[in-house]
Amino acid sequence: MKGLAVWDTNEDGRPDRDRHLPEGVTGSIINASGREPFTDVRRVNFCFSGRGRYAACLADHGNRRLVPEVWDLTGETPLPRTLHGYEGVTPETVPVATDDGHILLCRPTGDGALHLILVVPSQNDGASRNDGVSRNDGVSRNDGVSRNDGVSRNDGASRNDGASRNDGASRNDGDGFSPYGDAVFSPGGVFSPGGAFSPGVGFSPGGVFSQGDGVPPGGDGSSPDRGDVAEEYPLAVIRSSGFRLIAAPTAGTAALAFETGPSRITTVWRLSGRDEPLEPVTELFGQFSGGIWLDATGDHLALKFHRFNRSNRFNPYDRSNPSSNRPFARTADQASTRGGGRAETGTVVLDLSRGTLTPLGGLAGDERLLLAAPRTGVLLTAANRDGVHRLGVRHRDDERPTVFPNRLNAIEGNVTPLALDPTGRHLALAVTRGARSHLLLHDLVEDTGQEIDLPPGILYQRAYWSATGLHLIHSTPDRPPTLITVPPPSASHASLSPPHVSSSASHASPSPPHVPSLAPHASPSPLSSPPLLPSPPPRGRRREPVRVQNYDGPAGAVEAIVYGDPATSDRVVLALHGGPEAAWQLGFNPLFRRLAAAGTAVVAPNQRGSIGYGAAHRDAIRGAWGGPDLADVLHLGRALLTARGPGRERPVLYGPSYGAHLALLAAAAQTGLWSRAAVVAPFLSGRLLYEDGPPTVRNLLDRLGGHEEIHDELGPRDLLRLAGRMRLPILIIHGDQDPTIPVTHSRRLRDRLRESGHRDGTDLIYLEVPGAGHDPLTEADERLVLDRVVGFLHVGPLGALNVSG
Numbered sequence: 171m172k173g174l175a176v177w178d179t180n181e182d183g184r185p186d187r188d189r190h191l192p193e194g195v196t197g198s199i200i201n202a203s204g205r206e207p208f209t210d211v212r213r214v215n216f217c218f219s220g221r222g223r224y225a226a227c228l229a230d231h232g233n234r235r236l237v238p239e240v241w242d243l244t245g246e247t248p249l250p251r252t253l254h255g256y257e258g259v260t261p262e263t264v265p266v267a268t269d270d271g272h273i274l275l276c277r278p279t280g281d282g283a284l285h286l287i288l289v290v291p292s293q294n295d296g297a298s299r300n301d302g303v304s305r306n307d308g309v310s311r312n313d314g315v316s317r318n319d320g321v322s323r324n325d326g327a328s329r330n331d332g333a334s335r336n337d338g339a340s341r342n343d344g345d346g347f348s349p350y351g352d353a354v355f356s357p358g359g360v361f362s363p364g365g366a367f368s369p370g371v372g373f374s375p376g377g378v379f380s381q382g383d384g385v386p387p388g389g390d391g392s393s394p395d396r397g398d399v400a401e402e403y404p405l406a407v408i409r410s411s412g413f414r415l416i417a418a419p420t421a422g423t424a425a426l427a428f429e430t431g432p433s434r435i436t437t438v439w440r441l442s443g444r445d446e447p448l449e450p451v452t453e454l455f456g457q458f459s460g461g462i463w464l465d466a467t468g469d470h471l472a473l474k475f476h477r478f479n480r481s482n483r484f485n486p487y488d489r490s491n492p493s494s495n496r497p498f499a500r501t502a503d504q505a506s507t508r509g510g511g512r513a514e515t516g517t518v519v520l521d522l523s524r525g526t527l528t529p530l531g532g533l534a535g536d537e538r539l540l541l542a543a544p545r546t547g548v549l550l551t552a553a554n555r556d557g558v559h560r561l562g563v564r565h566r567d568d569e570r571p572t573v574f575p576n577r578l579n580a581i582e583g584n585v586t587p588l589a590l591d592p593t594g595r596h597l598a599l600a601v602t603r604g605a606r607s608h609l610l611l612h613d614l615v616e617d618t619g620q621e622i623d624l625p626p627g628i629l630y631q632r633a634y635w636s637a638t639g640l641h642l643i644h645s646t647p648d649r650p651p652t653l654i655t656v657p658p659p660s661a662s663h664a665s666l667s668p669p670h671v672s673s674s675a676s677h678a679s680p681s682p683p684h685v686p687s688l689a690p691h692a693s694p695s696p697l698s699s700p701p702l703l704p705s706p707p708p709r710g711r712r713r714e715p716v717r718v719q720n721y722d723g724p725a726g727a728v729e730a731i732v733y734g735d736p737a738t739s740d741r742v743v744l745a746l747h748g749g750p751e752a753a754w755q756l757g758f759n760p761l762f763r764r765l766a767a768a769g770t771a772v773v774a775p776n777q778r779g780s781i782g783y784g785a786a787h788r789d790a791i792r793g794a795w796g797g798p799d800l801a802d803v804l805h806l807g808r809a810l811l812t813a814r815g816p817g818r819e820r821p822v823l824y825g826p827s828y829g830a831h832l833a834l835l836a837a838a839a840q841t842g843l844w845s846r847a848a849v850v851a852p853f854l855s856g857r858l859l860y861e862d863g864p865p866t867v868r869n870l871l872d873r874l875g876g877h878e879e880i881h882d883e884l885g886p887r888d889l890l891r892l893a894g895r896m897r898l899p900i901l902i903i904h905g906d907q908d909p910t911i912p913v914t915h916s917r918r919l920r921d922r923l924r925e926s927g928h929r930d931g932t933d934l935i936y937l938e939v940p941g942a943g944h945d946p947l948t949e950a951d952e953r954l955v956l957d958r959v960v961g962f963l964h965v966g967p968l969g970a971l972n973v974s975g
Contacts, residue, residue, distance in 0.1 A: 211229070213652075215228050215261070217264075217266050217632070218267060219268050219269045220268075221636070222635075222641060223242075224267040225248075225267050225653060227239050228261070228263060236260065236261065236263070238289055240272075253273075253398055260949075262278050264276040268425070269443075272290050272443055274405075276408075276414075282409070284408040286448075287403065288403040288445060290402075292399055292401075405441070405448065412429060413428070419468045423441070423442065425441045427439040435454070436454040452520075452522075454527065457475075457476040460472070460539075464542055469521065472519055472530055473520055474515060475515060475527075476515055542590065545593070548565060548594025551564060553574075560574045561578055562574045575614065576617060577618060578597075578612055584601070584602040584603075588600055588642070589633040589634060590635060591640070592637055594614070596613055598610075598642075604753075604782055605776065607629040607755075608621055609622040609624050625644075630642075639656055640655065645757040646757065714734045719731075721773075721809060723801075724802065725790070728775050728777055730774055733765065736771040739769060740769050740819065741770050741818075741822060743823075743963050746823070747774070748825070748829045749827075750779045750876075751780075753780040754775070768960065770822075770964050773821075777798075779798070795856055795880075800839060803832060808843065823836060823837060826849070827944065830850055831854075831887075834852060835884075835889070835892070841897045846966060848903075849903070850903045851903070851944055851946075855886070856876040856877035858915070859876075862914070867911075889919055890918065893919065894926040896923065900923065900928065901959070902936050903939065904916035904937075904939070905942025937958060939955060
């Protein structure tokens with residue numbers, strides 16, 4: 171096999187470069203019927219500039235490499251440009267757009283350093299409306315709030331089932347470990363678009379923010395018409411592991427950089443957005459996350475302060491050392507973390523003109539800042555009230571208690587605050603119910619909401635609300651993540667009354683008199699952006715529409731996303747999401763689209779343990795991993811087999827991470843039900859993962875009871891013990907640098923399957939991807955790995971082997 175370094179391994183687990191897998195027959199994708207290749211589009215790591223004039227992301231338009239992409243938001247329709255000629259851009263590369271259409275790239279290298287680069291697109295190619303446009307074009311400098319401001323995506327907590335679905339971040343308890351990084355914040359956790367990829371609190375490869383689309387480039391939002399060449403200007407090489415960028419809203423400052431060293435001293439730098447050295451601003455002691463601009467001048471930035479110290483006497487505002495140039499002094503005891511300690515957090519305000527820190531006034535002890543309207547000073551917060559997490563509204567300069575509007579806090583579903591409008595009166599919310607997102611605009615003065623009609627799909631956390639409209643990132647099963655624009659509300663609501671005048675707002679009443687409707691008849695909004703029309707099906711085949719369908723389960727309905735016709739297709743894949751606190755989403759999923767294009771149906775259920783269906787559904791597997799969720803999977807597998815009737819191939823199992831573990835449990839529990847199983851990054855058992863997993867994984871196992879054993883007919887959920895019952899062909903894929911689930915789990919499983927009678931290349935295929943982490947399907951050379959999965963699921967072991975690049 172050429173182009174992808176995937177080797178079999180020696181008996182000691184090391185890659186054997188002399189034992190390549192058999193040569194394949196195609197270098198693109200196995201389209202089993204010999205049809206044309208199915209092109210993928212992938213977008214990751216979206217970011218808005220400080221004033222929301224531009225956005226940036228990383229994009230792969232089917233050529234198996236990521237390149238920067240910049241989106242011009244200065245006109246009525248977002249306009250993308252792809253910048254070619256870059257090497258070494260990986261999903262870990264962070265782009266930050268500037269307000270003149272340039273991109274700051276923070277690119278990791280193999281030696282552990284970060285290269286900070288300024289990318290300047292060519293000026294005279296006509297692809298962009300405002301390349302090099304003056305900053306003084308009448309657009310307010312800070313009329314919106316960028317959600318790419320580095321703010322922790324879990325500053326709040328869910329008011330519904332405690333986890334929401336789109337981000338790859340943990341629920342503030344330090345136990346999340348999704349590899350997907352960018353997606354949607356929710357007041358309660360995270361959710362992974364593109365299909366159940368970890369809510370940030372679970373295991374699951376798969377992808378985020380992205381994955382491609384089978385639409386040819388050009389004019390439909392899936393990809394720009396052509397690519398451009400840009401100039402590169404190296405700015406700095408950073409050796410510290412704690413480095414991040416925050417887009418800035420003021421002329422002359424494109425971004426701030428925060429660099430935290432081993433001594434927990436954080437240096438703040440200013441980047442002009444030009445080919446100029448970084449300018450030091452100040453030094454802070456401690457670690458800081460988040461970053462919400464509080465004023466239109468760009469002088470005050472709210473940060474979340476983290477301090478791991480041994481002394482409860484620590485005061486982050488202590489300036490008892492007048493000779494210190496830092497915002498506050500520290501003692502030797504405070505500077506040391508040896509011997510244990512505790513992490514302190516709080517919201518502080520960095521005054522960039524003075525280089526000082528002060529507390530953000532008016533917040534209660536457990537209250538956290540989520541969003542701000544810098545021009546008017548309106549703040550959105552989250553706090554726990556009577557055991558329920560609620561959203562609150564207050565003013566930056568008002569010392570009165572925060573108001574917690576009744577109707578705002580009665581919306582059903584997982585509620586994700588996206589952005590405040592420039593006046594601070596309207597709040598954009600992504601409301602997730604089951605597998606899809608809804609867009610709600612909530613009037614904070616009247617405490618009423620209206621749904622904006624969008625094509626069924628998912629919304630990502632990153633959003634910016636400027637004078638030109640609300641800029642969102644939206645994805646559907648037929649569209650990769652794409653920027654869309656919702657026009658601003660009526661000018662009659664141009665100013666915000668103080669939130670305390672709202673008669674429907676209350677400090678105490680937890681039971682609202684009215685719940686805002688998300689009715690399907692809500693008025694549609696004229697969206698601007700590349701058209702959100704369904705992409706055409708591959709030539710020669712009529713594509714069944716992707717849909718959400720309920721199946722009967724042993725304890726109630728189980729919702730699933732369905733591609734194709736599971737009853738009449740040549741084959742059907744039952745796909746199990748990772749997590750386990752996750753859910754499949756009605757967004758773009760390249761694997762499922764490829765399978766559907768090849769004539770394979772997909773059923774992706776959100777079985778018990780999934781989020782988005784209430785606390786009882788989510789908590790059903792606490793202390794019982796592989797219990798109620800396994801029962802749902804087996805029940806659904808039997809239903810699919812019955813519906814297909816005699817003579818058709820039995821269902822195929824697929825799962826990443828926790829889904830891989832669950833899929834192999836299903837294979838062992840009822841072998842005759844399945845034709846084969848493909849798994850990515852499986853773990854052997856909760857108990858064994860607790861022994862060698864990282865601290866974040868052990869925290870998750872503790873919280874969810876994942877290492878507790880089940881004693882029933884199947885017995886303890888240990889794949890080594892159950893390997894002899896797996897009488898079906900199996901494909902195992904694992905990255906050898908997986909930081910979440912050690913690759914030794916797959917190596918031990920492979921060895922046990924060999925001992926149980928599985929033969930390499932016949933009914934056992936083991937692919938260990940050198941250099942890949944927890945998600946080899948979306949990392950370097952992921953297209954060839956994905957081709958192997960598609961080939962195996964579609965036609966079996968030979969389909970996985972007959973791929974080359």
